[in-house]
Amino acid sequence: MPLARTWSVALLGIEGRLVEIEADLGAGLPGIKLLGLPDPGLREAKDRVKAAVRNSGLSWPERHVTLGLSPANLPKAGSAYDLGIAIAVLTAASVVPADKLSSTALLGELALDGRLRPVRGVLPALLAAQGAGLTRAVVPAESLPEAALVDGMEVGGAACLTEVLAWLREEQSLVAPSARVGEGEPPVPDLADVVGQPEARWALEVAAAGGHHLLLTGPPGIGKTMLARRLPGLLPLLTPAESLEVTAVHSVHGSLAPASPLVRVPPIVAPHHSISVAALIGGGSGLAVPGAISRAHRGVLFLDEACEFGPQRLESLRTALEEGEVRIARQRGVARYPARFQLVLACNPCPCAPARETDCACSPSVRRRYMARLSGPLLDRVDLRVRMRPLTAIANLDGGEPESSETVRLRVLRARERAAHRWAGRGWRHNGEVPGPVLRREFTLPTSVTALLERALSRGSLTARGADRCLRIAWTLGDLAGAARPDSDHVAAALEFRDRRAA
Incomplete structure (x- = not known):
């Protein structure tokens, strides 16, 4: 078949976009043309992929190869497309079947001898591929622990291009993820x-x-x-x-x-x-x-x-x-x-x-x-x-x-837990995320409690933003004390924490 397509993922920040890689084998002098706003690293993929295919014991098609990465107006950077480009070209040349490619994301950089090297951003790329409806992914074997973090997706690892080709031909299986790692807590200073x-x-x-x-x-x-x-x-x-x-x-x-x-x-x-x-x-x-x-x-x-x-x-x-x-x-x-x-x-x-x-x-x-x-x-x-x-003193400093x-x-x-229960219906996890207007309008404290804040505002020693942050601190102090609402002592302590003279 002179035309084949595979799937990879482009990253914009940590947001992934599915990229369709098309390979067309046409008439004309042998050569490779890469379309789709590639960066310099991706433009070099033409030579990397050709050398990897040749050094894997396969022949590169002696035809004019046009590679299109779509969406064409989406900038594409990096070397993660190498594997997808190689498989698209070999599928178009009828070297491997295309049965598994319609639902598989291919990620990995190819070395000149056909080895698969790890790339950055495997986790967000596979999350984006899963969100777009793909159910399988092939990644470098070294990236397999990271890829295994995506639940509900069939992930396989390969050490080289020939292993991926053998998997497409149903001749062997890819490396499966081992038991989930990284669940323990790393040590932190006490x-x-x-x-x-x-x-x-x-x-x-x-x-x-x-x-x-x-x-x-x-x-x-x-x-x-x-x-x-x-x-x-x-x-x-x-x-x-x-x-x-x-x-x-x-x-x-x-x-x-x-x-x-x-x-x-x-x-x-x-x-x-x-x-x-x-x-x-x-x-x-x-x-x-x-x-x-x-x-x-x-x-x-x-x-x-x-x-x-x-x-x-x-x-x-x-x-x-x-x-x-x-x-x-x-x-x-x-x-x-x-x-x-x-x-x-x-x-x-x-x-x-x-x-x-x-x-x-x-x-x-x-x-x-x-x-x-x-x-x-x-x-x-x-x-x-x-x-x-x-x-x-060295000893008994705090009793x-x-x-x-x-x-x-x-x-x-x-x-x-107290703060999370209070803000559960609003999506905030702790007091530091609560907007000041919410604290002032919906969780208003009595005037006797906020008298010190009013005095600081009137003297100009506290800004409106500073007053909101004092209220947040007061609510935190109340949570630490187990109080339903902060009192005047909590507000006074919060204002002391905001004292500019401490800077």
């Missing part, structure tokens, strides 16, 4: 390792219970990084739907563990302060790839030495903090990546950052300029601000053994 700092530990618990953003300020070596890295251990495990969503982002980025791909514990991403804006938010030529904020989706983005990041990087976070999504427009299309994370900032109080505040050599104006690198609009989106103090992560996590889970 909160019991942190000595002292009761105020900061309490703020970390409140942040975990309500999904609030957090700023830790204090001299170096005081425990800011230790606290931040223990936040994922206080958060609940990801739900199955959230796990697939987070795993899909990491799959597109290429950072999944091959043997244990499913992400179940909220991730923590801690980029260096020299990171570029494109690496932080997402970017790149062609179609944008996910940045650090998307890899921290449903987890924690920790910016250590936050004042060193520079205003351009920090201000680029503001939209993502509000919307929980980043949209990156490029010439070849718009990529959308989820970015609903908890932001944890840690910084020194001044450039010289001595161990003791009395040893600081910075003038007041230098200290103000240094902290001013964290702009007011950014700080207004940070719910909890804590000033950490130097330790004064006994520090609480472990498991002990604190139980309180966090109970508070989250």
Whole structure:
């Protein structure tokens, strides 16, 4: 048959689009023409596929080969189409039958000797193929653990092109997925390792219970990084739907563990302060790839030495903090990546950052300029601000053994259950996601409870956004205390957490 078609998947962000690969063997001088907006990597597929077919012991058709990737106006990038192109050409040349191809997605990069190499984005690609009605998929054997995460789809792995051809001829079976891996929880640092700092530990618990953003300020070596890295251990495990969503982002980025791909514990991403804006938010030529904020989706983005990041990087976070999504427009299309994370900032109080505040050599104006690198609009989106103090003794700092992560996590889970029950009909999981108008109009607190907020607003020391965030914190404090509604003490504590002087 001179015309054959196979199916593959194009990715725009983590959204997949089914791509029909057509191969036509026509008259004319031998050659290959590739249509359908391919990027440079895909244009090279013509030579990769031809060499792979020849080195697999088969003959390349001595005819003019036209390859069409449809939809023709959809940009296509990467090498995942190699397998689909090779099978389409060989089917058109009547080397293999086409019986199984109508319901099968083919993904994989071909080496010149015919080996199948793994590609990024297998999980979101197969989810899109399943949504489009395909029931089978063939992937590289190394990508099989990731492909097996798609329930209800028949998935097979192959190590080389000849294995796929033998499967199409009914001569052998593909490698089946083994038992589901990645169900265990990876170890996370324990909160019991942190000595002292009761105020900061309490703020970390409140942040975990309500999904609030957090700023830790204090001299170096005081425990800011230790606290931040223990936040994922206080958060609940990801739900199955959230796990697939987070795993899909990491799959597109290429950072999944091959043997244990499913992400179940909220991730923590801690980029260096020299990171570029494109690496932080997402970017790149062609179609944008996910940045650090998307890899921290449903987890924690920790910016250590936050004042060193520079205003351009920090201000680029503001939209993502509000919307929980980043949209990156490029010439070849718009990529959308989820970015609903908890932001944890840690910084020194001044450039010289001595161990003791009395040893600081910075003038007041230098200290103000240094902290001013964290702009007011950014700080207004940070719910909890804590000033950490130097330790004064090694032992018995807080009257006994520090609480472990498991002990604190139980309180966090109970508070989250109360919040989830309250917001169950509205789709929110915790208090940090609740819009301010809902709290003010439908869950209005008595005037006697919100009197401090009214006073702060009238003095101009609190913005309207800040007042909404104070209400969210107050509801979280009430959930931790087991109260039906927050009282004036919870509102006062929430306002203390918002004190700008803690920054």
